Amino acid sequence: MGKHVVAAVDEIPPGGRKIIDVAGRSIGIFNLDGEFFALRNSCPHQGGELCQGTISGFLSSAGPGDYRYSRQGEILRCPWHGWEFDIRTGQSWFDPRRVRVRRYNVTLQPIHPGADCPPADLEQGPYVAETYPVTVERRYVVVEVPG
Numbered sequence: 255m256g257k258h259v260v261a262a263v264d265e266i267p268p269g270g271r272k273i274i275d276v277a278g279r280s281i282g283i284f285n286l287d288g289e290f291f292a293l294r295n296s297c298p299h300q301g302g303e304l305c306q307g308t309i310s311g312f313l314s315s316a317g318p319g320d321y322r323y324s325r326q327g328e329i330l331r332c333p334w335h336g337w338e339f340d341i342r343t344g345q346s347w348f349d350p351r352r353v354r355v356r357r358y359n360v361t362l363q364p365i366h367p368g369a370d371c372p373p374a375d376l377e378q379g380p381y382v383a384e385t386y387p388v389t390v391e392r393r394y395v396v397v398e399v400p401g
């Protein structure tokens with residue numbers, strides 16, 4: 255399991271996303287009100303670029319004339335054929351038990367001025383921490399990718 259620095263925290267605002275290539279995979283990083291999630295940018299249906307899709311909420315109905323819209327900003331719709339996935343869990347909404355998109359663990363880590371950049375337990379990723387001034391402490395988004 256390799257840990258990769260993929261972005262500075264303030265680079266992906268709430269409601270925002272960043273799609274990066276890391277360890278040979280395309281992965282989308284999403285910020286849901288300060289919580290970060292990572293999904294593989296490949297739809298389980300036919301491999302569409304899922305993380306480029308529209309982000310919306312969940313529309314449910316208890317019966318005719320009753321509609322509830324919830325979880326705004328947490329549902330991702332594949333741009334190819336419209337399958338929908340929960341950004342938090344990777345679960346699909348049409349067949350939650352059988353179909354889900356690969357998700358990855360995400361942590362936020364501070365990198366202190368004067369520390370190794372990147373820290374020793376992190377692998378070199380596409381994001382180069384050295385491009386930021388080391389006099390400013392920033393937090394970084396770190397994603398864990400197998401292999």
Ligand code: FES
Binds near residue numbers: 297299300302336
């Ligand atoms: S490839 Fe995503 S819905 Fe078909």
